[in-house]
Amino acid sequence: MDFFAQVNTSNNFNEDVTREKHLPLIQVEDVGNDKHKIIVDVGGGKHPNDIDHWIQWVEVRLDDMFVGRAEFSAKVMEPVVEFVVNCKGTCNISALARCNKHGLWLTTAKCS
Numbered sequence: 001m002d003f004f005a006q007v008n009t010s011n012n013f014n015e016d017v018t019r020e021k022h023l024p025l026i027q028v029e030d031v032g033n034d035k036h037k038i039i040v041d042v043g044g045g046k047h048p049n050d051i052d053h054w055i056q057w058v059e060v061r062l063d064d065m066f067v068g069r070a071e072f073s074a075k076v077m078e079p080v081v082e083f084v085v086n087c088k089g090t091c092n093i094s095a096l097a098r099c100n101k102h103g104l105w106l107t108t109a110k111c112s
């Protein structure tokens, strides 16, 4: 499989067949006043974090609008980040992460 030929998602790639995990796990908490905390954990702690293989960054979007980006140093940082966003009603969240060896990985969720 050529990981770099596509944006990998749970629909086009079954991570259960691999030992390492790349898909961003998205958790949403309502913190009141139309604010939501979005916690993104890329791979849920099941991805290597070595100087030659690590999660380089993750970007979060809300209804296709850029929210933020976090970059991770190999070994010293875990690929986990949280953003607090203002959103009324139901919003679509996406998190796009990049592994230096296995390309782009996308997960979507909703906050309401």
Ligand SMILES: [Fe+2]
Residues within 6 Å of the ligand: 020, 022, 047, 053, 054, 099, 100, 101, 102
């Ligand atoms: Fe990887």
